[in-house]
Amino acid sequence: MKGVLLVNLGSPESPTAKDVKPYLDEFLMDKYVIDVPFLLRALLVRGIILQTRPKKSAAAYAKIWWDEGSPLVVISKRMHAKVKQLVNVPVSLAMRYGNPSLLSGLQELHDQGVNEVLLFPLYPQHAMASTTTILELAEEHRKKYFPEMNFTIVPAFYNKPDYLQNLADSIKGHLKGYDYDHLLFSYHGIPERHIRKTDITKSHCKIDGSCCNTPSPAHEFCYRHQCYETTKQVVKLLGIPEGKYSQTFQSRLAGDKWLTPYTDVEVNKMPEKGIKKLAVVTPAFVSDCLETLEEIAMEANHEFKAHGGEEFLAIPCLNDSDAWCNTVSNWITEWVAVEKTNA
Ligand SMILES: C=CC1=C(C)c2cc3[nH]c(cc4nc(cc5[nH]c(cc1n2)c(C)c5CCC(=O)O)C(CCC(=O)O)=C4C)c(C)c3C=C
Numbered sequence: 001m002k003g004v005l006l007v008n009l010g011s012p013e014s015p016t017a018k019d020v021k022p023y024l025d026e027f028l029m030d031k032y033v034i035d036v037p038f039l040l041r042a043l044l045v046r047g048i049i050l051q052t053r054p055k056k057s058a059a060a061y062a063k064i065w066w067d068e069g070s071p072l073v074v075i076s077k078r079m080h081a082k083v084k085q086l087v088n089v090p091v092s093l094a095m096r097y098g099n100p101s102l103l104s105g106l107q108e109l110h111d112q113g114v115n116e117v118l119l120f121p122l123y124p125q126h127a128m129a130s131t132t133t134i135l136e137l138a139e140e141h142r143k144k145y146f147p148e149m150n151f152t153i154v155p156a157f158y159n160k161p162d163y164l165q166n167l168a169d170s171i172k173g174h175l176k177g178y179d180y181d182h183l184l185f186s187y188h189g190i191p192e193r194h195i196r197k198t199d200i201t202k203s204h205c206k207i208d209g210s211c212c213n214t215p216s217p218a219h220e221f222c223y224r225h226q227c228y229e230t231t232k233q234v235v236k237l238l239g240i241p242e243g244k245y246s247q248t249f250q251s252r253l254a255g256d257k258w259l260t261p262y263t264d265v266e267v268n269k270m271p272e273k274g275i276k277k278l279a280v281v282t283p284a285f286v287s288d289c290l291e292t293l294e295e296i297a298m299e300a301n302h303e304f305k306a307h308g309g310e311e312f313l314a315i316p317c318l319n320d321s322d323a324w325c326n327t328v329s330n331w332i333t334e335w336v337a338v339e340k341t342n343a
């Protein structure tokens with residue numbers, strides 16, 4: 001029997017340092033997120049980062065927290081509830097970190113007799129820190145607890161026409177009546193090293209001006225290429241002229257060189273370039289979360305205005321919009337049909 005596991009990133013249990021600390025420990029001790037040898041990672045994370053960050057992060061989470069809980073988890077649950085109504089196979093929801101856990105999601109499907117699982121990471125672009133870690137942990141659980149299960153993976157959907165159309169339609173709707181000077185596409189950043197590690201050709205990704213535009217098998221797993229492609233296709237659908245949009249990367253941690261240009265640096269420079277009315281969209285996330293609601297809608301908004309900007313619009317993620325839930329349900333239904341044909 002077939003079933004689906006939708007997987008998102010996850011959040012702490014509450015916006016307190018006490019709950020943020022174990023969440024960040026699980027997140028940052030993941031070898032696909034901070035990809036250095038265990039002892040160095042433990043020293044970095046437990047010896048340095050966790051000494052101060054939980055308090056700072058908890059304060060940021062407190063600013064965006066809803067009565068029902070973390071926006072990311074609440075939105076994922078709403079989306080899950082809608083998708084469940086639209087398809088005729090069991091659908092469970094899990095988080096890579098925190099709850100509901102990946103193990104509980106697989107267990108829920110197993111308890112309903114599911115042995116053919118469509119694993120659906122809710123990330124448009126592939127990255128080892130987001131997608132690979134889900135697939136590896138799911139496989140670990142499968143081997144240990146559910147050896148009779150088979151997985152089919154939903155690949156990164158950064159260039160799928162219906163996803164792009166949903167994104168373009170959503171942006172268009174939010175921009176209606178907002179006579180913006182510039183539209184910024186801000187993606188979650190990753191260390192440049194992650195791009196080199198996921199280059200299956202081991203030679204293509206130079207992280208320069210041209211590699212991401214030159215066709216290569218590396219692009220199947222190149223986060224940077226996939227971000228550029230999402231931007232390019234959405235801009236095409238919306239007919240936005242060159243110069244009226246740009247792309248940046250946000251949310252870096254100190255230490256490594258992360259993908260550039262950095263969102264905060266670029267946003268702060270915009271007012272002096274004549275950009276007074278800014279709109280920002282965050283297509284690395286399908287659900288609003290700390291990174292969109294606090295870092296962009298609050299922090300970037302504040303900094304933009306402090307540097308002379310006048311109006312700032314943070315465009316919401318696709319969240320549990322009917323259009324996006326329909327797209328997800330259609331992909332699931334297509335998979336169920338293909339499986340039936342092959343059976
Ligand atoms: C080395 C550190 C990090 C990498 C690499 C990274 C990649 C990455 N993250 C997301 C999605 C999300 N990240 C979120 C929060 C968040 N990310 C990091 C660090 C890395 N992310 C930290 C430390 C945090 C926690 C908050 C903080 O202390 O600043 C979130 C929000 C979660 C929420 O509860 O709202 C998301 C979503 C992707 C897609 C990605 C790789 C592309």
Ligand SMILES: [Fe+2]
Pocket residue numbers: 188251
């Ligand atoms: Fe992150």
Ligand SMILES: [Fe+2]
Pocket residue numbers: 204205206207211212213222224225
């Ligand atoms: Fe590239």
